Amino acid sequence: MKFSRRQNPGNQWEESLNEELRFHLEKQVTLYLSAGMSPEEARRQALLQFGGVESVKEQCREHRKTFLLETLWADLQYGLRMLRINPGFAAIAVLTLALGIGANTAIFSVLDAAVLKPLPYPQADRLTLIWTEMKSAGQSRAPSSGPDLVDIRHRTKLLQDAGGIWVGSAAVTGTAEPEQIKLGFTTANFLTLLGIPAAKGRLFNARDESENAGPVIIITDGLWRRRFGADENIIGRSMIIDGRALTVVGVMPASFRLIFPEEASVPPDVQAWVPFGYDLSGAPRDLNYLRVVGRLRPGVTLPQAREELHSIAAHLRAEYPVDSKAGIDFEAFSLQQDTARDTQPAILALFVGVGLVLLIACANVANLLLSRSGLRHREITLRAALGASRSRIIRQLLTESILLSLLGGLAGLLLGWWGMKWLLALRPKSMVLLDAVKFNFPVLGYAFAISLLAGIIFGLAPSLEASKANLNETLKAAGRGFFGKQRYRTLLVTSEVALGFLLLVGAGLMARTFARLINVDPGFRSDHVLTFQISPPGSRYPKDQDRVRLIYRLKKNLEALPGVQCVGGVHLLPFDDYANWYSYYWLPGAAPQDQNTLLADHRSITSGFFQTLGIPLIDGQDFDESDIAAHRRVVIVDESLAKQMWPNESAVGKELNVETIQEGDFRRAIAVVVGVVKHTKSLQLTGNGRPQIYEPYAQSTREIMAFAIRTKGDPTSLIGAVRAEVAKLDANLPLSKVRPMDEYVRMARASARFTTLLALALAGLALALASVGIYGVTSYSVAQRKNEIGIRMALGAQARDILKIVLVEGMTAVFAGITIGLLLSLLMTPMLSSLLFEVRSRDALTFVAVALFLSAVGLLACCIPARRAMRVDPMVALRYE
Amino acid sequence: MSPSMEILQGTLDLLILKTLALEPMHGWGVAQRIEQVSREALQVQQGSLYPALYRLERKKWIRAEWGASENNRRAKFYSLTKTGRQQLEKEMADWERLSLAVALILQRA
Numbered sequence: 001m002k003f004s005r006r007q008n009p010g011n012q013w014e015e016s017l018n019e020e021l022r023f024h025l026e027k028q029v030t031l032y033l034s035a036g037m038s039p040e041e042a043r044r045q046a047l048l049q050f051g052g053v054e055s056v057k058e059q060c061r062e063h064r065k066t067f068l069l070e071t072l073w074a075d076l077q078y079g080l081r082m083l084r085i086n087p088g089f090a091a092i093a094v095l096t097l098a099l100g101i102g103a104n105t106a107i108f109s110v111l112d113a114a115v116l117k118p119l120p121y122p123q124a125d126r127l128t129l130i131w132t133e134m135k136s137a138g139q140s141r142a143p144s145s146g147p148d149l150v151d152i153r154h155r156t157k158l159l160q161d162a163g164g165i166w167v168g169s170a171a172v173t174g175t176a177e178p179e180q181i182k183l184g185f186t187t188a189n190f191l192t193l194l195g196i197p198a199a200k201g202r203l204f205n206a207r208d209e210s211e212n213a214g215p216v217i218i219i220t221d222g223l224w225r226r227r228f229g230a231d232e233n234i235i236g237r238s239m240i241i242d243g244r245a246l247t248v249v250g251v252m253p254a255s256f257r258l259i260f261p262e263e264a265s266v267p268p269d270v271q272a273w274v275p276f277g278y279d280l281s282g283a284p285r286d287l288n289y290l291r292v293v294g295r296l297r298p299g300v301t302l303p304q305a306r307e308e309l310h311s312i313a314a315h316l317r318a319e320y321p322v323d324s325k326a327g328i329d330f331e332a333f334s335l336q337q338d339t340a341r342d343t344q345p346a347i348l349a350l351f352v353g354v355g356l357v358l359l360i361a362c363a364n365v366a367n368l369l370l371s372r373s374g375l376r377h378r379e380i381t382l383r384a385a386l387g388a389s390r391s392r393i394i395r396q397l398l399t400e401s402i403l404l405s406l407l408g409g410l411a412g413l414l415l416g417w418w419g420m421k422w423l424l425a426l427r428p429k430s431m432v433l434l435d436a437v438k439f440n441f442p443v444l445g446y447a448f449a450i451s452l453l454a455g456i457i458f459g460l461a462p463s464l465e466a467s468k469a470n471l472n473e474t475l476k477a478a479g480r481g482f483f484g485k486q487r488y489r490t491l492l493v494t495s496e497v498a499l500g501f502l503l504l505v506g507a508g509l510m511a512r513t514f515a516r517l518i519n520v521d522p523g524f525r526s527d528h529v530l531t532f533q534i535s536p537p538g539s540r541y542p543k544d545q546d547r548v549r550l551i552y553r554l555k556k557n558l559e560a561l562p563g564v565q566c567v568g569g570v571h572l573l574p575f576d577d578y579a580n581w582y583s584y585y586w587l588p589g590a591a592p593q594d595q596n597t598l599l600a601d602h603r604s605i606t607s608g609f610f611q612t613l614g615i616p617l618i619d620g621q622d623f624d625e626s627d628i629a630a631h632r633r634v635v636i637v638d639e640s641l642a643k644q645m646w647p648n649e650s651a652v653g654k655e656l657n658v659e660t661i662q663e664g665d666f667r668r669a670i671a672v673v674v675g676v677v678k679h680t681k682s683l684q685l686t687g688n689g690r691p692q693i694y695e696p697y698a699q700s701t702r703e704i705m706a707f708a709i710r711t712k713g714d715p716t717s718l719i720g721a722v723r724a725e726v727a728k729l730d731a732n733l734p735l736s737k738v739r740p741m742d743e744y745v746r747m748a749r750a751s752a753r754f755t756t757l758l759a760l761a762l763a764g765l766a767l768a769l770a771s772v773g774i775y776g777v778t779s780y781s782v783a784q785r786k787n788e789i790g791i792r793m794a795l796g797a798q799a800r801d802i803l804k805i806v807l808v809e810g811m812t813a814v815f816a817g818i819t820i821g822l823l824l825s826l827l828m829t830p831m832l833s834s835l836l837f838e839v840r841s842r843d844a845l846t847f848v849a850v851a852l853f854l855s856a857v858g859l860l861a862c863c864i865p866a867r868r869a870m871r872v873d874p875m876v877a878l879r880y881e
Numbered sequence: 882m883s884p885s886m887e888i889l890q891g892t893l894d895l896l897i898l899k900t901l902a903l904e905p906m907h908g909w910g911v912a913q914r915i916e917q918v919s920r921e922a923l924q925v926q927q928g929s930l931y932p933a934l935y936r937l938e939r940k941k942w943i944r945a946e947w948g949a950s951e952n953n954r955r956a957k958f959y960s961l962t963k964t965g966r967q968q969l970e971k972e973m974a975d976w977e978r979l980s981l982a983v984a985l986i987l988q989r990a
Contacts, residue, residue, distance in 0.1 A: 028909065049927055051926060051927065
C-alpha cells in the first residue's frame, strides 16, 4: 500500500518530526543506559515506553497547519488512482450521477427562468397586473374598460402610474410583401411603465395621445430588420399600417418582449405599438378590453395597492349604475407571479420529481460504494492500525465520493445542457417564460451544489460504515468482508422502489390526463381544414359594407377552388391567441338589474362556418344571405345558452339583446335566434367556457376575419391557390397564420403534452435507475453467498429452493418499497390536482398499474441473479471458500 | 492498575502549559519534568505527548524553535506564547474551582 503523503511539500516537516522523535528516544535510551540496562534492553524499553511510532506520527500530522489542504490533495490524488484502478465502477457511478445531476440541472434551468428569475423589466417586482372582476356575472380576471383605467389613474395614490394595452391585428404594406402583424394599442405611458427605454428614438409621450397629434408608431427590433433592413435612419420615416402612414418614433431593443399571462391575450409576438387614437374616458363603461399594468410606488406593498383598488372600485360602483349592476371590482397581482401562475405548478412538480431521481441515483451509487467498501475493508483497517483517526478515514472516503460526484456533475452538465436543448425544442409557445431558459451562473452553481450534496449523501453512510473498522475482526477475517451490510442494502432497494413508485404514479397520472385531453371532443372537427386570416385595412375599406363585400366575394371564390368542400369565416378561430370577445346578453325587456349579469362569447361568422368545422346544427338553420339583405337582425346560439334561457322550448324564433359591432362601434341590438348549434371549446380544452352567440359578419363587422376551408385532401396543398385567390381580389392584402386547424388544437394541448413528456422521461429514468439498483443488490448478495448456496446444494437443496430464497429476499425489499411508495403517493399526489384533468389524484387504476408494473420489473431484476445462483456448482463454490 | 496514573487529555494540556511556563523545554524534558515533579505518581504516555504538543502549537498557545540541547545536540524547544500564558491562567483557575468543588463533595458526602 502506498500513501502519497510523503512527497515533496511535506518532506521538510516530516524530517523535522522524525528528528524530534529520534532525539526523544535517544534521551530515553541514555536514561535507561545510565540506569544500568544493556543497550538492547534500553532500546527495547524506550520504544515500549513510547508506543507505536508510526501511530504517534500520524496523530501529530493531524495537527499540522496545512494538514487539511495537503491531505485533501493527497486524498484527491489517491481517489483518482482508485478510480483508474477500477474504471468499470467509476464509469457506472459517474454515469448514474450524471443522469441524476443532468436531469436536475436541466429542470432547474427551467425553474430558474420560469419561477425564480425576475421578468426582464427594471424593478419587475413593482409591476402589477390589474384585472377587473364582474361579480354579477361571476367573471373574474376580465379586462378593464377605458373609463376604469382613467379613473384608476386619477384616483390612485399608491400606484406610480397605470397603463393599458389591447392587442389587435394590422396589415403592414409598402415596399415589401404585405404582412399581417400583431399590433398593440396602448396608452402613451404603457411602454414607459415597463421601464425599458427605446433602442432608437423615443417612447410615446402624452402629446402622442392628443387627437390632433400626427399618428406615430414604435416597432420591434425584428420588424425594423425585416421591413427596413435595419436602416439606421429609421426614426421619422413613415410606415403604412392598415393603409395609413404612421411615423416611426422608436425602435425597441432586440431583447424586449411583452410577457403576460396567456389568458391576458397579450401575446409575446406583438410587433409594433401605437397609441389609442381617442379619449379612453369617452369609451363605454361596460366595454372591457384593456389589460392594465400598474407600477407600485417605492415602499408600497401589493396588499396596500389592492386595498386602494378595492376602495376605488367601491367608489365607482357608488357613482355609476353600470358598474354597480355589473358588480365591478379590481384585483391586483404581481405581474411576475401571475405570469408564472400557469406554469409554476407543473415546474415545481417536475422539480420535486427530478430531485427524487437524484436520490435514486445516490442510492445506487451508495450501493456500489458499499459493495466496494467490502473489498477496501482491509486497506481501511490497516490505515486505522497505522494511527489514522476515524474522522481522518471518513474524510478520505468522503473526499473520494465527492470527487466521484463532481466528475458526475461535470458529465451531468453535458447531459443537462443537452436536456435543456431538448426541453427548449419541446416547449409550448404559451410558456413564454421558458424562452429565457439558459445555462447561467445560478444554474451552474446549482449543479455544483447538488453534486457536492449528492457526494455527501451517497458517500456518508458507506464511509461511516467502513470506518467502523474493528481491527482484530477484520485482520482475522482476511478481507472476505461481508459485514451484515445486507440490511443496509435492503433499505436502499426499498427506498429506491418507494421513490420510483412515487415518480411513476405522478407520471402515470399526467399520462392519463393527457390521454383524457386527447380524447376531449372540442365540439368541432379540425382535420382537413386549412385556415388563414386577413384584416382589410380601414383606409381602403372604410365602411362595413366594403369589408362585407370583400369577405363574401372571397368566400365564393374560395368555394369554387378545386379540392375545396366548403368555406366559412369567423373573426376568431377556436384556440387562437387574439383577444376573445365576450359581452353581456339579456332577454329584451329584462329588468335593468338583470341586464349586466350574463356573459357569452360573441363571434362574427359567415354562413358555412358550422358546416366547415363540422359543428352540428341542433335546431333551426344556418344564416341565410336573404336575412342579411332584409336587414333582419339574426343570431345563432349554442345549446348551453338555449337550455339556460329557454329550458323546455325551442330557442328558434326567440329574441335576445346582444352586442354587435357596426362601423367600428359597439352597439346593443335585438336579434332573432334562427338556429342552435352544439357548444364548441374555444379557449381551452378543459372546462366548458362561456355560452356562445354567433352573429352574421354582415351585421357585426370586425376588422379581422379568419377563413376555414374544408378540403378533400391535404389542406396545406391548397395554400398556393388560396394566396392567389386573395391576391386576385386585393394584391395588398396580407395573409397571416396560414395553417391547418389541427395546429390550433395541438397548441391547446401543448403544455399538458410538455409536462407529460417530461414526467414520463423522469419516470423512465427513475425506473431504469431503480431496476439497476435492485439488480445490483441482488446479484451482489448472490455473489457474496456463493459458498452458503454451495453448502445448501451440497446438503440436498434443489435449484428451485435456491431460486425461492433469492427471490423472496429480493422481492421482500421490493414489496416493502411499493408499500411505502403507495403511502407516500397517497400523501403527495393531491398536490398534483391542479395539473390533472378528469383524473382523480388518487386514481386507483394508476396506482394498481404502477404497483404491478414495479413488481414485474423488480421480479425481472431479481430473476437474473437468482438464475445465476441456481447454477452455482457446489464443488466450485466450496473450493472457492 | 499501575502505581502511576495515566493522564487525561485535557489535564495533559494543562500540565504541559504549566511545565513550559517555567522555561522553554524539549518534549522529552517536558515528560521528565511532569514525572519528577509529581514524584512519579503521574506518568506521561510518551507517545501521546507529541500529538498534544503539536495540537497546542496549532492553537498558538506554545511555539517551537530548534536549539541546542544540554549536550549540544539539535533539539526542538517549546515555549509558552502570550495567549498560552493567558490560557494557562484560565485553566488553572478552572482546575482549582473544579478540585475545590470535588473536594467539598467528597468531604460532605
